[in-house]
Amino acid sequence: MGAFKxxxxxxxxxxxxxxxxxxxxxxxxxxxxxxxxxxxxxxxIELLLNGGFSPLEGFLGRKDYEAVVRDMRLxxxxxxxxxxxxxxxxxxxxxxxxxxxxxxxxxxGVLVATMExxxxxTPDKAAEARGVFGTDDTAHPGVNYLLNRAHPVYVGGxxxxxxxxxxxxxxxxxxxPREMRDRFAKLGWRKVVAFQxxxxxxxxxxxxxxxxxxxVEANLLIQPVVGMTKPGDIDHYTRVRCYExxxxxxxxxxxxxxxxxxxxRMGGPREAVWHAIIRKNYGCTHFIVGRDHAGPGxxxxxxxxxxxxxxxxxxxxxxxxxxxxxxxxxxxxxxxDKAQYIPEDEIxxxxxxxxxxxxxxxRRLQEGLDIPDxxxxxxxxxxxxxxxxxxxxxxxxxxxxxxxxxGKSTIANALMVKLMELGGRRVTLLDGDVVRKHLSSxxxxxxxxxxxxxxxxxxxxxxxxxNGGIAICAPIAPYVQTRRQVAEMxxxxxxxxxxxxxxxxxxxxERDRKGLxxxxxxxxxxxxxxxxxxxxxxQDPDMSIDTQIISPDNAxxxxxxxxESMGYIR
Ligand code: PPS
Numbered sequence: 001m002g003a004f005k006x007x008x009x010x011x012x013x014x015x016x017x018x019x020x021x022x023x024x025x026x027x028x029x030x031x032x033x034x035x036x037x038x039x040x041x042x043x044x045i046e047l048l049l050n051g052g053f054s055p056l057e058g059f060l061g062r063k064d065y066e067a068v069v070r071d072m073r074l075x076x077x078x079x080x081x082x083x084x085x086x087x088x089x090x091x092x093x094x095x096x097x098x099x100x101x102x103x104x105x106x107x108x109g110v111l112v113a114t115m116e117x118x119x120x121x122t123p124d125k126a127a128e129a130r131g132v133f134g135t136d137d138t139a140h141p142g143v144n145y146l147l148n149r150a151h152p153v154y155v156g157g158x159x160x161x162x163x164x165x166x167x168x169x170x171x172x173x174x175x176x177p178r179e180m181r182d183r184f185a186k187l188g189w190r191k192v193v194a195f196q197x198x199x200x201x202x203x204x205x206x207x208x209x210x211x212x213x214x215x216v217e218a219n220l221l222i223q224p225v226v227g228m229t230k231p232g233d234i235d236h237y238t239r240v241r242c243y244e245x246x247x248x249x250x251x252x253x254x255x256x257x258x259x260x261x262x263x264x265r266m267g268g269p270r271e272a273v274w275h276a277i278i279r280k281n282y283g284c285t286h287f288i289v290g291r292d293h294a295g296p297g298x299x300x301x302x303x304x305x306x307x308x309x310x311x312x313x314x315x316x317x318x319x320x321x322x323x324x325x326x327x328x329x330x331x332x333x334x335x336x337d338k339a340q341y342i343p344e345d346e347i348x349x350x351x352x353x354x355x356x357x358x359x360x361x362x363r364r365l366q367e368g369l370d371i372p373d374x375x376x377x378x379x380x381x382x383x384x385x386x387x388x389x390x391x392x393x394x395x396x397x398x399x400x401x402x403x404x405x406x407g408k409s410t411i412a413n414a415l416m417v418k419l420m421e422l423g424g425r426r427v428t429l430l431d432g433d434v435v436r437k438h439l440s441s442x443x444x445x446x447x448x449x450x451x452x453x454x455x456x457x458x459x460x461x462x463x464x465x466x467n468g469g470i471a472i473c474a475p476i477a478p479y480v481q482t483r484r485q486v487a488e489m490x491x492x493x494x495x496x497x498x499x500x501x502x503x504x505x506x507x508x509x510e511r512d513r514k515g516l517x518x519x520x521x522x523x524x525x526x527x528x529x530x531x532x533x534x535x536x537x538x539q540d541p542d543m544s545i546d547t548q549i550i551s552p553d554n555a556x557x558x559x560x561x562x563x564e565s566m567g568y569i570r
Pocket of ligand 1: 403404405406409432433435436445449450451453454474475476477478514516525526527528529533
């Protein structure tokens with residue numbers, strides 16, 4: 001007890017320089033080594049600089065980092081659960097030494113802060129993952145980021161803030177901890193309970209937050225995360241419009257909405273403690289911790305990473321040290337006979353409980369099915385439907401892969417014509433030959449060039465898909481890794497179907513329509529797919545077509561039926 005309170009002393013440690021000093025710092029930084037902050041680092045630095053991560057005074061140095069990973073404390077003993085580190089490339093690390101000044105810039109080159117480098121080291125990331133997240137399973141989004149996306153070297157040191165990262169969206173809803181505290185003071189809000197969320201809010205959340213505020217006789221701050229959340233979450237633009245709608249459902253003058261530019265790690269219990277400290281810095285007195293707070297979902301064996309109430313347990317363990325009080329909550333469920341939401345543990349025997357899981361909710365949105373009023377507010381659902389239309393109004397990509405001469409182009413053309421006959425969406429055919437003429441004319445057939453070619457096709461297809469159109473792609477796309485990258489680009493923005501045109505090499509070679517196989521065998525064409533360059537056979541395509549057995553017209557028809565069964569056309 002005490003250490004944490006003393007460290008904060010109720011005071012914020014914003015790290016911005018005065019305007020005059022900031023100007024001088026900008027001039028000085030011109031001669032310094034620069035690092036362009038990525039999306040996550042920009043989120044972190046914003047909260048470091050504005051005091052959201054108080055008492056931190058910069059990205060962690062090595063001693064603090066090791067203590068945080070091991071004991072959930074800074075080297076001074078102050079409770080701090082999440083390592084906030086600056087990860088950089090080896091190339092940048094080589095240009096730096098301790099006590100240098102590092103200029104930290106946004107992607108446009110604007111100087112956000114300078115760092116007095118105190119430590120440069122290569123962390124044991126797997127040990128960090130196990131210490132912080134309790135696992136090194138990359139099914140955990142925080143672990144996956146750490147092991148597969150974060151750069152290999154950490155640089156620590158104190159920060160001098162020059163200019164806050166810029167936001168153009170929802171500026172009226174963004175507050176620094178100082179501004180938030182001032183607002184509470186102005187409104188006379190002495191007790192404030194904060195609610196953290198990364199999802200749209202429905203009736204259950206409204207009821208839960210309303211109850212929490214009533215229980216502790218406090219005002220309510222809805223403070224959703226708009227930095228980085230779990231991959232696949234609903235985008236924050238849509239969510240904020242939903243929150244603005246739900247705000248109208250609270251009694252006037254009781255509730256406030258403010259956005260938090262936090263990059264979540266989905267760290268469950270440790271993350272809950274971190275969230276609470278941040279809210280304390282924002283001037284809140286209470287913090288709601290519900291079921292499975294900041295939960296990352298299931299591990300690669302299908303088991304939850306953390307127990308549903310582990311976060312509450314860890315918060316309780318450190319309650320004495322935290323200068324903010326937890327308001328624990330059970331899952332809220334709808335009891336039909338009472339037409340009311342109540343906490344799960346208050347259900348009496350024989351009561352009829354209704355529930356729609358997250359997965360079921362998404363399915364109903366996808367298929368344009370009914371979402372009942374007891375579950376959500378019609379204005380919230382309408383907002384979600386705007387950006388998440390049912391599948392038959394979403395864009396999609398049909399991606400053919402197969403050997404040269406396998407029949408991809410013929411089937412792709414037949415499919416295009418059938419889709420145009422059906423109408424409703426615009427169709428673009430990105431055939432191998434067409435793409436090589438218009439998009440990739442300078443490329444050859446080395447592995448590197450093929451990858452660039454396929455990724456270009458993927459990029460164009462993902463843009464078409466995102467904007468509600470249909471992209472039909474028909475390259476050879478011989479490498480599994482690149483095909484996977486394309487699928488990952490497109491799936492978040494619409495439908496993606498991989499079709500393997502599985503005509504055997506022998507047949508393609510016998511047909512040899514363009515005479516290329518003969519030339520390849522003669523060694524005139526080098527690196528020819530199937531002859532002198534590999535083709536990775538798709539292991540799990542959405543459909544496999546052998547043109548020896550089935551005509552192009554029939555193949556296109558089968559694809560149409562498949563698209564119908566998936567709900568993309570009707
Ligand atoms: S890739 O691998 O996906 O980038 O290839 P793609 O863009 O589909 O281009 C394949 C067409 O280019 C012709 N061609 C070759 N194919 C494979 N390997 C080599 N070395 C090669 N050189 C030229 C060939 O005609 C392919 O056309 P399709 O329509 O597939 O028969």
